[in-house]
Amino acid sequence: MSLLRWLILVAIALLLAPHVLALVERPRDHAATAYVLRQSDALVQRAGGWLRGHVPTRIAGRDRTDWIMVAGLSVVAIGAGSLRDGIVSRVTARQLRHELGRWRKSMQLGEDTRAAAALDEGFKDLENARSVDRSELLRAFAEAKRRLDALGREVAFLSIDVVGSTAMKEREESAAIQYDFAEYRKLVEAVFAAHGILKSAWTPDGVMGCFADTDQAIAAGKAVILALGDFNRDVKLMRADFAVRCGVNAGYVHFDEATPLEAMSDRVIDIAGHMQKYAEPNTVAVAHKVIAPLRNPAGFTPTDRVVDGYRVASWRPAQWDRVIRTHDAWFHDRVK
Structure with a gap:
């Protein structure tokens, strides 16, 4: 997901490059800026044809394919970031729950004991959360450990x-x-x-x-x-x-x-x-x-x-x- 977001950001930068370089005098006369403009044109040509066949791209009498592509890629990047955060959160929660179970098993804690309840208490507020930050999970795990240590x-x-x-x-x-x-x-x-x-x-x-x-x-x-x-x-x-x-x-x-x-x-x-x-x-x-x-x-x-x-x-x-x-x-x- 992180790689996908970086590729999207590169594509957005290429699409915006002509508008930024328009402020530069004769950008196609310089190798670096000329290369960037060629890549931008190629991206618009390759993706623009497919886009024009599915959505209207002319707005106010002008072709806005590049701006529509920027908007679409931005939405995808945001969605990819949210999906990545959700995956990381779920994987982290699963790992910590596995560690919690391993920890409970190693200490021979029954399901109905106060010690087991103390371990679970720290995760109670996170069970129904749609998205949980990794730091919150680690903080809950640390709190569960403190509750358990208090029973020693x-x-x-x-x-x-x-x-x-x-x-x-x-x-x-x-x-x-x-x-x-x-x-x-x-x-x-x-x-x-x-x-x-x-x-x-x-x-x-x-x-x-x-x-x-x-x-x-x-x-x-x-x-x-x-x-x-x-x-x-x-x-x-x-x-x-x-x-x-x-x-x-x-x-x-x-x-x-x-x-x-x-x-x-x-x-x-x-x-x-x-x-x-x-x-x-x-x-x-x-x-x-x-x-x-x-x-x-x-x-x-x-x-x-x-x-x-x-x-x-x-x-x-x-x-x-x-x-x-x-x-x-x-x-x-x-x-x-």
Whole structure:
């Protein structure tokens, strides 16, 4: 479309050239102006014949073919410009909508979530517009991003998994397995509720919990480990004792209460799962940088392990014998 407009502008300039050069003395005696006049004459002769066969070109006793051609080409140029702007607007809108969808998909945002609504809000006023300037689309996209960022918050994730759960179930009765793991889940959910869980997602033998801050997530992980003493002694039926690995990580994520935790996807969550995977049994593993600002980081010891580029610190109950005994008695009474 841009090329077409430039060709039209060149043709209009050629058609107007004789009228402008009429002010110049003997323009056909000079090579440059003579060339321009020859091209103008050729254009009028080639297009003028077709034009004269379709519309009247003599006005007030004079042939006005060139002026009619200028007027017609001007209309075409204006129409081409409007068509080009419309095409650019639609293509840009389609590209941004595609990017919006890709962005929403990458962040696992459901259609009915506040975050998805925030993304769509910026485009609401542009949906029925016949023509939208590219700058307006980009501004709407930027506004949608700001609305989405406003929904973000700092949260902490606790990943817990039962150590050797498959081996524990070997040569055990189905009823005992179902009972033990159901009671274990009740224990974990009671701990989570006591420590302000925001949302959680369970796999068959593992769970990911989201908490408002790192202190709560770590405290919940410790509490689950400490509660297993009474659980293994007084509750479970299987021969093998329950042991768990805990991993904690914290960071800024797009948080929407309407989005289930299993539908959330973020590197912060992935690292919590990796911390748990490489943790020792009955320990809480966390990146050293995460526990540095805690109100009560005592009990964590640095390790040589590095997970996802972060040096790992670990907490284990053996360092807290008095706390274990006190907490076991307290939690046993609370769960009962």
